[in-house]
Amino acid sequence: MADADGQPEGSLAAKVDHLFRTVRPRPGREYSFDEVAETIKARGGPTISATYVWQLRRGLRDNPTKRHLEALAGFFGVPPAYFFDDAVTEMIDSELALLIALRNSSVRRMALRASGLSAKSLSALTAMVERAREIEGLPEGPDGETGP
Incomplete structure:
Protein backbone atom coordinates (compact mmCIF):
# COMPACT_ATOMS: atom_id res chain seq x y z
CA MET A 1 0.00 0.00 0.00
CA ALA A 87 3.66 1.22 17.49
CA VAL A 88 4.93 4.73 18.28
CA THR A 89 4.13 5.85 14.73
CA GLU A 90 0.57 4.55 15.07
CA MET A 91 0.07 6.24 18.44
CA ILE A 92 1.45 9.59 17.24
CA ASP A 93 -0.58 9.43 14.02
CA SER A 94 -3.75 8.89 16.10
CA GLU A 95 -2.89 11.94 18.19
CA LEU A 96 -2.21 13.97 15.04
CA ALA A 97 -5.59 12.89 13.60
CA LEU A 98 -7.24 14.21 16.77
CA LEU A 99 -5.41 17.52 16.43
CA ILE A 100 -6.56 17.81 12.83
CA ALA A 101 -10.16 17.14 13.86
CA LEU A 102 -9.93 19.74 16.62
CA ARG A 103 -8.86 22.40 14.09
CA ASN A 104 -12.50 22.37 12.97
CA SER A 105 -14.29 24.85 15.23
CA SER A 106 -17.55 22.85 15.19
CA VAL A 107 -15.77 19.67 16.28
CA ARG A 108 -13.86 21.57 18.95
CA ARG A 109 -17.07 23.19 20.24
CA MET A 110 -18.83 19.80 20.39
CA ALA A 111 -15.90 18.22 22.26
CA LEU A 112 -15.83 21.06 24.79
CA ARG A 113 -19.60 20.83 25.33
CA ALA A 114 -19.29 17.08 25.97
CA SER A 115 -16.73 17.62 28.71
CA GLY A 116 -18.11 16.61 32.10
CA LEU A 117 -20.86 14.35 30.79
CA SER A 118 -21.25 10.89 32.28
CA ALA A 119 -19.86 7.80 30.57
CA LYS A 120 -23.43 6.80 29.69
CA SER A 121 -24.12 10.14 28.00
CA LEU A 122 -20.77 10.06 26.16
CA SER A 123 -21.58 6.56 24.92
CA ALA A 124 -24.95 7.77 23.61
CA LEU A 125 -23.32 10.72 21.84
CA THR A 126 -20.72 8.43 20.27
CA ALA A 127 -23.46 6.15 18.98
CA MET A 128 -25.29 9.16 17.47
CA VAL A 129 -22.14 10.43 15.76
CA GLU A 130 -21.37 6.97 14.35
CA ARG A 131 -24.93 6.70 13.03
CA ALA A 132 -24.68 10.17 11.45
CA ARG A 133 -21.39 9.13 9.76
CA GLU A 134 -23.09 5.99 8.47
CA ILE A 135 -26.06 7.97 7.11
CA GLU A 136 -23.69 10.38 5.34
CA GLY A 137 -21.64 7.54 3.91
CA LEU A 138 -18.48 8.54 5.77
CA PRO A 139 -15.82 6.00 6.72
CA GLU A 140 -15.14 4.85 10.25
CA GLY A 141 -13.39 7.32 12.50
CA PRO A 142 -9.66 7.95 12.03
CA ASP A 143 -8.78 5.42 14.73
CA GLY A 144 -10.89 2.73 13.07
CA GLU A 145 -13.23 2.45 16.06
CA THR A 146 -16.96 2.41 15.73
CA GLY A 147 -19.74 2.55 18.24
CA PRO A 148 -19.62 3.36 21.94
Whole structure:
Protein backbone atom coordinates (compact mmCIF):
# COMPACT_ATOMS: atom_id res chain seq x y z
CA MET A 1 0.00 0.00 0.00
CA ALA A 2 1.21 3.56 -0.69
CA ASP A 3 0.64 7.01 0.79
CA ALA A 4 -0.81 10.05 -1.01
CA ASP A 5 2.46 10.65 -2.89
CA GLY A 6 3.00 7.02 -3.87
CA GLN A 7 5.56 6.26 -1.14
CA PRO A 8 5.33 2.78 0.42
CA GLU A 9 3.25 2.94 3.59
CA GLY A 10 5.53 2.92 6.62
CA SER A 11 8.56 4.12 4.67
CA LEU A 12 10.65 7.00 5.94
CA ALA A 13 9.44 9.16 3.04
CA ALA A 14 5.79 8.40 3.86
CA LYS A 15 6.36 9.32 7.51
CA VAL A 16 8.15 12.57 6.68
CA ASP A 17 5.46 13.43 4.13
CA HIS A 18 2.73 12.71 6.69
CA LEU A 19 4.37 15.09 9.17
CA PHE A 20 4.55 17.85 6.55
CA ARG A 21 0.89 17.35 5.62
CA THR A 22 -0.27 17.19 9.22
CA VAL A 23 1.88 19.49 11.36
CA ARG A 24 1.39 22.99 10.00
CA PRO A 25 2.32 26.51 11.05
CA ARG A 26 -1.26 27.60 10.30
CA PRO A 27 -4.26 26.14 8.48
CA GLY A 28 -3.89 25.74 4.75
CA ARG A 29 -0.11 26.02 4.63
CA GLU A 30 2.65 23.48 5.02
CA TYR A 31 6.11 24.32 6.27
CA SER A 32 8.55 24.97 3.45
CA PHE A 33 11.73 22.93 3.17
CA ASP A 34 13.69 26.13 3.81
CA GLU A 35 11.73 26.79 7.02
CA VAL A 36 12.50 23.29 8.28
CA ALA A 37 16.21 23.50 7.46
CA GLU A 38 16.62 27.03 8.86
CA THR A 39 14.72 26.26 12.08
CA ILE A 40 16.79 23.13 12.70
CA LYS A 41 19.95 25.16 12.19
CA ALA A 42 18.70 28.00 14.43
CA ARG A 43 17.95 25.49 17.21
CA GLY A 44 21.55 24.28 17.10
CA GLY A 45 20.78 21.12 15.18
CA PRO A 46 22.90 19.50 12.51
CA THR A 47 23.46 21.13 9.16
CA ILE A 48 20.68 20.03 6.84
CA SER A 49 19.74 21.58 3.52
CA ALA A 50 16.26 22.28 2.25
CA THR A 51 17.10 20.06 -0.73
CA TYR A 52 18.00 17.17 1.56
CA VAL A 53 14.72 17.56 3.47
CA TRP A 54 12.89 17.53 0.13
CA GLN A 55 14.77 14.37 -0.90
CA LEU A 56 13.83 12.64 2.36
CA ARG A 57 10.18 13.55 1.84
CA ARG A 58 10.19 12.30 -1.75
CA GLY A 59 12.06 9.08 -0.98
CA LEU A 60 15.11 10.06 -3.03
CA ARG A 61 17.22 9.69 0.10
CA ASP A 62 16.37 7.12 2.75
CA ASN A 63 19.37 6.75 5.04
CA PRO A 64 19.69 9.94 7.09
CA THR A 65 21.92 10.17 10.12
CA LYS A 66 20.52 9.69 13.60
CA ARG A 67 21.12 13.41 14.25
CA HIS A 68 19.10 14.40 11.18
CA LEU A 69 16.17 12.21 12.23
CA GLU A 70 16.32 13.58 15.78
CA ALA A 71 16.33 17.12 14.38
CA LEU A 72 13.35 16.41 12.10
CA ALA A 73 11.48 14.77 14.96
CA GLY A 74 12.19 17.77 17.18
CA PHE A 75 11.03 20.19 14.51
CA PHE A 76 7.70 18.40 14.07
CA GLY A 77 7.26 17.76 17.81
CA VAL A 78 7.33 13.97 17.67
CA PRO A 79 9.69 11.55 19.40
CA PRO A 80 12.55 10.18 17.26
CA ALA A 81 11.02 6.71 17.71
CA TYR A 82 8.27 7.90 15.34
CA PHE A 83 10.60 6.99 12.47
CA PHE A 84 11.63 3.55 13.84
CA ASP A 85 8.85 2.03 15.92
CA ASP A 86 5.55 1.23 14.19
CA ALA A 87 3.66 1.22 17.49
CA VAL A 88 4.93 4.73 18.28
CA THR A 89 4.13 5.85 14.73
CA GLU A 90 0.57 4.55 15.07
CA MET A 91 0.07 6.24 18.44
CA ILE A 92 1.45 9.59 17.24
CA ASP A 93 -0.58 9.43 14.02
CA SER A 94 -3.75 8.89 16.10
CA GLU A 95 -2.89 11.94 18.19
CA LEU A 96 -2.21 13.97 15.04
CA ALA A 97 -5.59 12.89 13.60
CA LEU A 98 -7.24 14.21 16.77
CA LEU A 99 -5.41 17.52 16.43
CA ILE A 100 -6.56 17.81 12.83
CA ALA A 101 -10.16 17.14 13.86
CA LEU A 102 -9.93 19.74 16.62
CA ARG A 103 -8.86 22.40 14.09
CA ASN A 104 -12.50 22.37 12.97
CA SER A 105 -14.29 24.85 15.23
CA SER A 106 -17.55 22.85 15.19
CA VAL A 107 -15.77 19.67 16.28
CA ARG A 108 -13.86 21.57 18.95
CA ARG A 109 -17.07 23.19 20.24
CA MET A 110 -18.83 19.80 20.39
CA ALA A 111 -15.90 18.22 22.26
CA LEU A 112 -15.83 21.06 24.79
CA ARG A 113 -19.60 20.83 25.33
CA ALA A 114 -19.29 17.08 25.97
CA SER A 115 -16.73 17.62 28.71
CA GLY A 116 -18.11 16.61 32.10
CA LEU A 117 -20.86 14.35 30.79
CA SER A 118 -21.25 10.89 32.28
CA ALA A 119 -19.86 7.80 30.57
CA LYS A 120 -23.43 6.80 29.69
CA SER A 121 -24.12 10.14 28.00
CA LEU A 122 -20.77 10.06 26.16
CA SER A 123 -21.58 6.56 24.92
CA ALA A 124 -24.95 7.77 23.61
CA LEU A 125 -23.32 10.72 21.84
CA THR A 126 -20.72 8.43 20.27
CA ALA A 127 -23.46 6.15 18.98
CA MET A 128 -25.29 9.16 17.47
CA VAL A 129 -22.14 10.43 15.76
CA GLU A 130 -21.37 6.97 14.35
CA ARG A 131 -24.93 6.70 13.03
CA ALA A 132 -24.68 10.17 11.45
CA ARG A 133 -21.39 9.13 9.76
CA GLU A 134 -23.09 5.99 8.47
CA ILE A 135 -26.06 7.97 7.11
CA GLU A 136 -23.69 10.38 5.34
CA GLY A 137 -21.64 7.54 3.91
CA LEU A 138 -18.48 8.54 5.77
CA PRO A 139 -15.82 6.00 6.72
CA GLU A 140 -15.14 4.85 10.25
CA GLY A 141 -13.39 7.32 12.50
CA PRO A 142 -9.66 7.95 12.03
CA ASP A 143 -8.78 5.42 14.73
CA GLY A 144 -10.89 2.73 13.07
CA GLU A 145 -13.23 2.45 16.06
CA THR A 146 -16.96 2.41 15.73
CA GLY A 147 -19.74 2.55 18.24
CA PRO A 148 -19.62 3.36 21.94
